[in-house]
Amino acid sequence: MSARPTGLLVTGGTGTTGSRITATLADRGLPVRAGSRRPAPGTRQVRFDWADPATHGPALDGVGAVYLVPPVGDAEPARLMLPFLERALRSGVRRFVLLSSSAIEEGDPGVGEVHGALRQLAPEWAVLRPSWFMQNFITSSHLHAESIRATGEIFTATGQGRVAFVDAADIADVAVHALLDALPHNAAHVITGPETLSYGDAAAVISEASGREVRHRPVPAAEFRARLVASGIPEDFARMLAAMDEGISRGAENRVDPAVRTITGREARRFLDFAAGHAGHWRA
Template structure:
């Protein structure tokens, strides 16, 4: 009996992860979402997951061949947490990883920089998505500054930064997870 391989979505209840999971389910792919809370996405399997508890990694990675990777939120240097997960993912047979990074992060830079190298080290097929600010930030952090001061404050100095819709990020991630290498 052949076991259906899953696409694992870390951060499966988040801004991009939930959108990716819904698209993958609609495409007929086997989807496993990791989070600390149960998502409301019909057709996707849920596995409890905590970056700070390596005992939760095994159930997440079982029968997984592809992975959408969102590093732990709010952690300045996530590689000590994420690299052991990537090592285990490789041992479990994960072959493709799509990493959500950021436009302002160089592969030798802080935060996700070391993860750019790590995904290449542990799997043969990988992609690093580097979007700028999410359009959805207008609902939250930027909405108040727009309403109160008629301005958007970013870390771009005098430069301009494009905002991208999380649905567009999700569409690119789905293609990177599903499309075959040419």
């Protein structure tokens, strides 16, 4: 009888959470490969493209656990992810950790469908449902980071709604536990920071940290959607993001969950500390 596959595949391996997970697993000497559409030679990266099934088999060879990051900007990721899940199960993968969102419930269209499939089909699984990333305020490709640098403003359709912003490093640490813990989690984890803030509060914290005035400018959902589309986001995905902002305005994300402390044994990072550590990103 052949040994159980022990390798780990991190899809989205060069992304915000995937790169952190890959680095942690590599530092522990584990056989990890980072899936990327454009892998860099001489690294742990392997070619992986959700839309190209020919890349799936080689990426899964010898793998026993997979971190699943949905295809970026795709409002209907299940059409690509579910066939991959079935193929991974056939190849011997036992454990799956899915990156979802606190705004997406099991069974919802898209990633919610993948969540449901994992719970029903995977021997070992976890679904991570993080709140909004703190990194959205500093990642150059994100609308918030770009508008802060360009105009000193943050545009959202959230009104005065509050969010427990979470550091991607905390999400990655929870993911590493979900991939490696001896007992499978077989659960969905809502992952948040330790406090809720409105975008106006976040702007005030950024202003204090950077010494530059930053303001939150609430706009109607239709205007926010148009701004997303103008930034290059597909129309259907922009519509989904705008709807999530409207949910925040109604209080959908006004909650704090202790998952980071419960799973990792330490407190989640505060936005105040994050802003202090990244103040240079916002200075003119």
